[in-house]
Amino acid sequence: MKRRNFIQKTVLSASALTMGSALANINGRSTPLAPHKFNLKYAPHLGMFKNHAGDDPIDQLNFMAEQGFSAFEDNGMMGRDVALQTKMGETLAKHGMTMGVFVVDKGGNMANTLAAGKKEHVDIFLDGCRRAVEVAKRVNAKWMTVVPGGYERRLPVGVQDANVIEALKRGAEIFEPHGLVMVLEPLSDSPDLYLQNSDQTYMICKGVDSPSCKILYDIYHLQKTEGHLIHNMGLTWDEIAYIQIGDNPGRKEPTTGEINYKNVFKWIHEKGFDGVLGMEHGNSKPEKAGEQAVIDSYKKVDDFL
Template sequence: MERRQFIKKSTVAASALGIGISTIHAFNSSKSNPINNANTFKLNYAPHLGMFKHHAGNDPIDQINFMADQGFTAFEDNQMMKRDVSLQTKIGETLAKRNMTMGVFVIDKGGNMQNTLADGTKEHVDIFLDGCKRAVEVAKRVNAKWMTVVPGGYHRKLPIGIQDGHVIEALRRGADILEPHGLTMVLEPLSDSPDLYLQRSDQTYMICKAVNSPSCKILFDIFHLQKTEGHIIRNIDLTWDEIAYFQIGDNPGRKEPTTGEINYKNIFKYIHSRQYNGILGMEHGNSIEGLEGELAVINAYRTIDNF
């Protein structure tokens, strides 16, 4: 697309969304002259790669710089452990330069349903512990503190108490690896399948209390827990002392806030009232494709952060 056409189309989209034209000039005039956007957010929202690719291009470093230019103070990347060491290093350096905090990446133990810790199998536990050891080195490169863990599937042939015991023991061993480095695995209850072991906030709270380590806390994913249990603010309050991280996605659709039924402005107002200074990962898609959709995401966060 020619630059004149790009600016014309982007101006229309920006006007419709109430966003200043300075937002859309990122990386068009000069990468050495990024946007100077004074707007900041009350909370540390963390976009992911690909969310602003139509504005910033495909280069991960350009995308992170674009995020910073919009006022975002954090970044998360589930796939960080699968990326080249050289890119991990560049990401870490860029985040430090832009004064951004690295959010979660997923500890590599296989997919969400794979290598379940609930069955107590030595092979599965060893895969998990190996992932923890490798995650330490990745965390050093990107200056990360939090890593997502999904314990795997539910084992239907074992009593739930036995499964709880297996999961707690495996996580204690993982915490022993992470704790000396000041790292924290955050356990994520999911709504994707009834065959998953970890699905509720109270269950995750119990597991964290039993592991009894600063390196094992809750990732409270508001999208998933709206689907499985609702009562979001109440359950955040009940499990607050074990929550280390939040993730975001509206329901239905898992798109940006304001596109579904979740009252994110009230939820964020409550979280802010608790003096939360951690990260809220933007683990969702864009409801609209292209430049217009990316501007819509930025505008949505401006709206819900205005409490």
């Protein structure tokens, strides 16, 4: 090679590296030139990457998209300003991201229990369902989380089951014309909660018998209450429409606890699941290092093919 040509190629290569480095550090943070390609639709939530992206929700959504996350969930979406809801919906659409769950506002997980069969409780729930339809339109959502409430200890369990099924049937009637789905979430937070196990939730969905009433299988909660994750997911699979993630103990990102998430995600992928897996957990470490650890953990457990 002639000396002049060698020098020209060296200069061009150095320039290309410099430009790539500049593009990878826009806005003072390291950004991959191409988003990572995940096998499943993992959905972060607001605050998970605020040390990298800042406090603005739109900036946080942009950062999630830059990292390759193709979905997003926001439990508190119903409480946000209409203008922000609209802007968040537009941002998700721009990135081709799927909107995951938000919680139907009925006053809290333990409040206004549907198991009691009281008209005033059901009315509050149905009002939340109607308002949720309008929110879903703004953010292009399909799934909304519903927690039926606490046990009504003065009633037989069978009567409570019937009360919950009847209330959810009325909620499904609101969602069905819009193609929306309420997903019932069994929780491990308190023995006073009515809905705690996957088989119980499966029975309730069969009783409601609607495409608008399905299961939210939260892996963290159900590892605590029943374990045997893949087996129980298989038993209830035809009613599962949404999945949430959190390792146990601690409810942090995968690889921080006892759950073999690589195997679980491989099984879910082999089932042909095309829905959202909500990252409903905290970060095990603080600040930017902790946020990067979350991203790295998902890359690790998603590497199952």
